[in-house]
Amino acid sequence: MIFAGNDLYSQQNNHDTARVDTGLIKLLPYVTVSTAAYKEVIPAQKLSGAQLKSLNSFSVADAIRYFAGVQVKDYGGIGGLKTVDMRSMGTNHMGVFYDGIQLGNAQNGQIDLGKFSMDNIESISVYNGQKSDIFQPAKDYGSSGTIYLRSRKPVFDSTKRTNVKGVFKTGSFDLINPSVLLEQKLTENIHAAFSGEYTNSSGRYPFRYKRVFQESGNTAWDTTAIRQNGDIEAIRLEGGLYGNIDRGVWNAKAYFYNSERGIPGAIVNNVWKRAQRQWDRNFFLQGSFRKNILRGYDIQVNAKYANDYMRYLNPDTTLLYIDNNFHQQEWYVSVANKYSLTKKIDIDLSTDFQYNTLNSNLDGFVFPERFTSLVALAGAADLGKLKMQASLLGTFINERITRGNTATGDSAIAAPSKQELTPAFFLSYKPFPKTDFNIRAFYKNIFRMPTFNDLYYTDIGNISLQPEYTHQYNLGFAYRKAWSGKVLSEWQLQADGYFNKVTNKIVAVPKGSGMYRWMMMNIGDVKIKGVDIVTDQAFSLPAGVLLNLRLAYTYQRAQDFTTRKNPGLQKITYGGQIPYIPWHSGSLIAGIQYKSYRLNYSFIYVGERYHNSANIPENYEQPWYTHDLSVSKEMKLKQYRCKISGELNNVFSQDYEVVVNYPMPKRNFKIILSVEL
Numbered sequence: 044m045i046f047a048g049n050d051l052y053s054q055q056n057n058h059d060t061a062r063v064d065t066g067l068i069k070l071l072p073y074v075t076v077s078t079a080a081y082k083e084v085i086p087a088q089k090l091s092g093a094q095l096k097s098l099n100s101f102s103v104a105d106a107i108r109y110f111a112g113v114q115v116k117d118y119g120g121i122g123g124l125k126t127v128d129m130r131s132m133g134t135n136h137m138g139v140f141y142d143g144i145q146l147g148n149a150q151n152g153q154i155d156l157g158k159f160s161m162d163n164i165e166s167i168s169v170y171n172g173q174k175s176d177i178f179q180p181a182k183d184y185g186s187s188g189t190i191y192l193r194s195r196k197p198v199f200d201s202t203k204r205t206n207v208k209g210v211f212k213t214g215s216f217d218l219i220n221p222s223v224l225l226e227q228k229l230t231e232n233i234h235a236a237f238s239g240e241y242t243n244s245s246g247r248y249p250f251r252y253k254r255v256f257q258e259s260g261n262t263a264w265d266t267t268a269i270r271q272n273g274d275i276e277a278i279r280l281e282g283g284l285y286g287n288i289d290r291g292v293w294n295a296k297a298y299f300y301n302s303e304r305g306i307p308g309a310i311v312n313n314v315w316k317r318a319q320r321q322w323d324r325n326f327f328l329q330g331s332f333r334k335n336i337l338r339g340y341d342i343q344v345n346a347k348y349a350n351d352y353m354r355y356l357n358p359d360t361t362l363l364y365i366d367n368n369f370h371q372q373e374w375y376v377s378v379a380n381k382y383s384l385t386k387k388i389d390i391d392l393s394t395d396f397q398y399n400t401l402n403s404n405l406d407g408f409v410f411p412e413r414f415t416s417l418v419a420l421a422g423a424a425d426l427g428k429l430k431m432q433a434s435l436l437g438t439f440i441n442e443r444i445t446r447g448n449t450a451t452g453d454s455a456i457a458a459p460s461k462q463e464l465t466p467a468f469f470l471s472y473k474p475f476p477k478t479d480f481n482i483r484a485f486y487k488n489i490f491r492m493p494t495f496n497d498l499y500y501t502d503i504g505n506i507s508l509q510p511e512y513t514h515q516y517n518l519g520f521a522y523r524k525a526w527s528g529k530v531l532s533e534w535q536l537q538a539d540g541y542f543n544k545v546t547n548k549i550v551a552v553p554k555g556s557g558m559y560r561w562m563m564m565n566i567g568d569v570k571i572k573g574v575d576i577v578t579d580q581a582f583s584l585p586a587g588v589l590l591n592l593r594l595a596y597t598y599q600r601a602q603d604f605t606t607r608k609n610p611g612l613q614k615i616t617y618g619g620q621i622p623y624i625p626w627h628s629g630s631l632i633a634g635i636q637y638k639s640y641r642l643n644y645s646f647i648y649v650g651e652r653y654h655n656s657a658n659i660p661e662n663y664e665q666p667w668y669t670h671d672l673s674v675s676k677e678m679k680l681k682q683y684r685c686k687i688s689g690e691l692n693n694v695f696s697q698d699y700e701v702v703v704n705y706p707m708p709k710r711n712f713k714i715i716l717s718v719e720l
Contacts, residue, residue, distance in 0.1 A: 084175045084423075084430050084469040085483050086521055086537070087191075088577060091166035094591060097634045097643040097673070101713075103164060103192060104156035108647055109630045110169045111575035111595040115156075116623065117701040120246045120708065121216060122275030122304040125157035129188035130171065130543055131571045131601035131624045132513050135491045138186030142194055142296060144329045144347050145182050147373050149399040149413060152494040158300055158325070160279060162210055162222045163238045165195045171539070172487045172515060173467060177432060180345055180377035181395040181417035184436045184467065187489055187513045187543075194296075196285055197226040197234035204228040208719040214690070215711035216273075217245040232287045239280050242302075246273025250706035251698040252310060256660075270307055270706065271316040277302035291334030300325040309704035322354040327373075339383035349373040367405050371495075374398045387426060393419040399495075407501040410445045411457065428476075432469040438462070440492060444499075458498050458506040465489045479523040483539075487515045497549055497563045505563045511549050517541045519575075533581040543571040550605065566605055569621055573599040589636045596629040603656040612657070619658040623702070625650040625666070639677040646670050654703040667699030688715040 088110045090098070100106040104125035108115050114128045126134045135152035138145055146154050168174075168191040173184055183189065197206065206226035213219060222240035229235055248270050254263040283296040301324050308317030329347035336342055350372050357365040379393040395417040402410055421434035442457040467487040473480065490510035498504045519539030526532055548567020575597050582590040601624045607613045620626070627650035635642045648668040655662040675688035689712070696710040 084432050084471045085170070085172060085485060085517075087168040087170050087174070088537075088595075089166060089168045093636070093641075094593070094632065094634065095161075095164070095166065097632065097641065098161075098645055098671075100161050102157045102161060103159040103167065106161060106164075106167055107156065107169070107190065109593070109595060109632060109645070111577050111597045111629075112171065112573065112599075113169060114624065114628075115701070117707065118705045119307065119701075120248065120270065120273040120275075121157075121218065121242070121244045122246055122273055122277075122302075123157065123307075123705070124155055126153050127156055127190065129169070130515075130541065130573060131569070131599055131621060132187045132543055132545055133491075133511075133548075135494065135511070136187035136489075136513055136545075138182070138189040140183070140189060140191045141298075142192070142294070142329070143331055144180075144345055144375070147349060147375075147397075147399070148351070148371075149373065149495050150353075150369055150371050150401055151496045152491065158277075158279075158302070158323070159192065160222070160240055160242075162240060163194050163224070163281060164192055166193045167191070168193075171517060171541070172469065172485050173434075175432065175469065177389060177391040177421040177423045177434065178341065178343065178379060178381040179391075179393065180343075180379055181393040181419035181436060182375075182377065182397075184393075184419045184421070184434050185417065185438065185489065186491075187487070187515060194281070194283075195224070195236070195238075196283075197228070197236050199226070199228050199234070206720070208717065210715065210717040212713055212715045214713035215708070216248055217243075218713065219243045234285045235283070236285070237280075237282045240278070242275060242277045242279075244275055246270065246275060246305065246307070248273075248708040248711065250709060252706055253698065268315055270708075272305035272318065273307040275302060275304040277304075288334065291332070293330070293332040295328075295330040297328050298326065307705075310706070311704055318358050320356045320358075322352075324352040326350045341381045343377075343379040343381075345375075345377040345379075347373070347375040349375075367403060369401065369403045369405075371399065371401045387424060389423045391419070391421045391423075393417075393421075401495045401499075405501055409499050411495050411499050412443050412445065413495075414441045415439070428473045430471045432467075434467045436465050436467075436489070438465070438490075442498075456506060458493070458508070461492070461510060463490055463510060481521045482518075483520065484518045485515070486517075487513075489513055489515075493549060493563070503551070503562060508549060508563060509547050509565050511565070511567075512546045514544045514546075515541065516543070530582055530584065531580060532583045533579070535577075535579040537575075537577045539575045541571075541573050541575070543569075543573075545569040545571075548605070552607075566607075568604040568606070569601060570604060571599060571601040573597065573601075587637065589634075591632075591634045591636075593632040594629070595631075596627075598627055599624055600626065605656070615659060616656040619656040620653055621656055622654050623652055623664075625652040641675045641677075643673045643675075644671070649701075664700070664703060667697060667701075669697055669699070670694040682720060684719040686715075686717045686719075688717075689713075690715070 098106050104115050107113055107127055112130045116126045118124045127137055128134050129137055139154045148154060170189045174189060208224040210222045220242050224238045227235045250270055251267050253265045256263055278301050280299040285294045303322050306317060306319040306321055308319060327347060327349035331345045333343045352370050354368040375397045377395040379391060381389055381391045383389050397415040399413040416439040418437040419434055423432045440461045444457045465488045469485040471481050471483040490512045492510055493508040497508055498506050517539055521537045523535045546568055547565040548569055549563055549565060550567045552564045577595045580592045584590055601621045602618050603616055603621045629648050631646040633644045650666045652664050653662045654664055671692045672694055673688055673690040675686055677686045691712050693710050699707050701707060
């Protein structure tokens with residue numbers, strides 16, 4: 044194994060095109076080589092290289108749809124909110140990491156993945172439980188599932204010192220989307236990168252809005268219209284430095300995102316146009332340092348500062364005039380220490396500290412501060428046929444209020460301090476020495492803290508809330524087979540069965556006898572049983588044609604066992620499938636490459652589901668599916684490498700909704716031109 048940049052790589056058969064950093068290869072004499080550096084127990088689902096580029100994905104959220112066990116809530120259009128949920132445990136249980144450091148949102152715990160463009164993303168990895176690498180910050184142990192986004196890093200051959208890439212996209216919804224990337228080799232050991240992107244779209248798209256009474260089959264209404272107030276204007280800027288030192292690496296990154304968007308809102312009460320607006324401004328500065336100090340001892344230091352601003356405006360006085368802004372800040376530092384006891388056994392001790400604040404002009408809002416300390420002790424053993432990992436995470440949280448009244452109307456009292464110890468255990472067993480077949484299993488107990496909104500939002504928050512726990516049990520296998528000189532050159536299969544239990548789930552319940560005032564309470568109880576299956580095939584066809592196929596399928600039975608005081612409501616919700624979770628879902632990705640031409644096809648299917656735990660006909664949501672096609676041609680003009688692509692999304696113009704009353708676009712297209720020097 045080779046330590047290069049921030050990742051550890053091993054050679055493997057892969058039909059995707061890969062960029063080789065010859066600059067890093069020259070530094071190999073100064074790098075420690077060790078077979079004990081990384082012991083993968085539970086492999087990730089991963090999309091990278093040509094396979095990732097083949098998807099008709101405008102944002103990271105679009106690409107994540109193709110992973111098994113993952114659900115994405117999409118409120119429609121380029122500017123619509125997009126959040127992700129893994130194995131039905133809830134959006135707040137997902138950790139999203141950008142270049143190794145977690146993206147945070149102490150206000151509501153949700154990360155809008157629609158803000159992250161695919162133009163600068165090199166790979167996306169999804170882990171159930173946690174990443175199979177104990178040499179990581181303590182926060183990496185603190186989620187039920189994790190998504191790792193890795194941005195493109197500078198790569199140079201021996202004759203170049205500068206890389207330049209420009210991309211221009213246009214298409215449906217009046218889309219204008221240029222982006223630029225500049226990479227510079229400052230010295231042999233220090234590389235710099237800068238990328239910028241501008242997005243402008245009217246968000247106007249035709250849709251059909253139809254409702255059918257499930258019991259009688261009669262049509263309630265059937266209308267066509269144009270989606271209004273879905274416009275967006277956004278700019279993204281990123282800059283980074285990447286360095287190599289003796290037996291180590293470091294990097295620093297600055298990120299800025301600024302947008303204004305319309306919120307088209309739900310189509311209810313015969314209202315087809317809304318006037319709400321939202322402004323977002325996100326900035327963070329982060330860095331990482333990793334070095335081998337002594338033989339068998341490595342240290343990693345991460346740090347981050349984030350500053351996020353959001354303004355929400357509802358000018359409609361017939362409802363309720365609202366003009367609220369929220370400003371949150373985050374300071375974070377982590378130190379991880381890994382020591383190799385033997386060639387087969389590693390231990391890690393990681394300590395993190397995080398400080399969060401939130402300010403708002405909301406009436407009656409308090410100004411909370413949160414101090415979070417995390418300590419993780421982990422061990423990994425590679426015993427030949429058997430690989431094991433175990434970790435114990437200690438989380439210690441204190442909060443205080445600087446001024447104002449609490450959301451419950453009491454005096455200024457912050458939520459009580461919390462201390463939690465949560466374990467995890469992973470193992471993998473390879474029964475046959477000459478066959479690439481592994482059986483894997485894990486158990487993990489973890490929790491998510493109530494957000495600032497849960498605790499302190501005016502007249503709704505509840506400072507007595509306890510953490511929301513998950514217990515995860517997983518048993519599965521992975522098999523891989525490769526053939527030389529055969530049409531089917533590679534086949535991989537992963538399958539996992541799992542049981543998850545979410546307790547102390549935070550839900551909103553009526554406050555008192557009226558239905559106009561609500562409070563957050565720990566009364567939710569959800570049990571999830573499921574199966575994830577992913578298979579990849581690579582074919583080498585005659586005439587140099589390459590074919591890659593990837594299929595993913597998920598079955599989930601996610602039941603709501605929450606006890607409710609209302610007997611009538613209890614009867615129709617107890618044991619029901621939780622909102623927006625289909626029993627069956629799946630995807631297919633196919634890519635055909637011939638010389639400089641590439642044809643891609645992708646398909647997504649989401650089965651029947653309900654938008655409420657009351658699984659009654661009024662809440663039924665029919666299945667939906669989409670077919671997407673793209674074709675691309677690469678060419679070289681003198682020193683320029685050019686690529687032109689055409690995408691056709693929702694080929695058969697399917698009418699569907701991911702979230703009820705938020706219609707999605709019908710057939711739409713994009714044209715993409717990229718030039719690289």
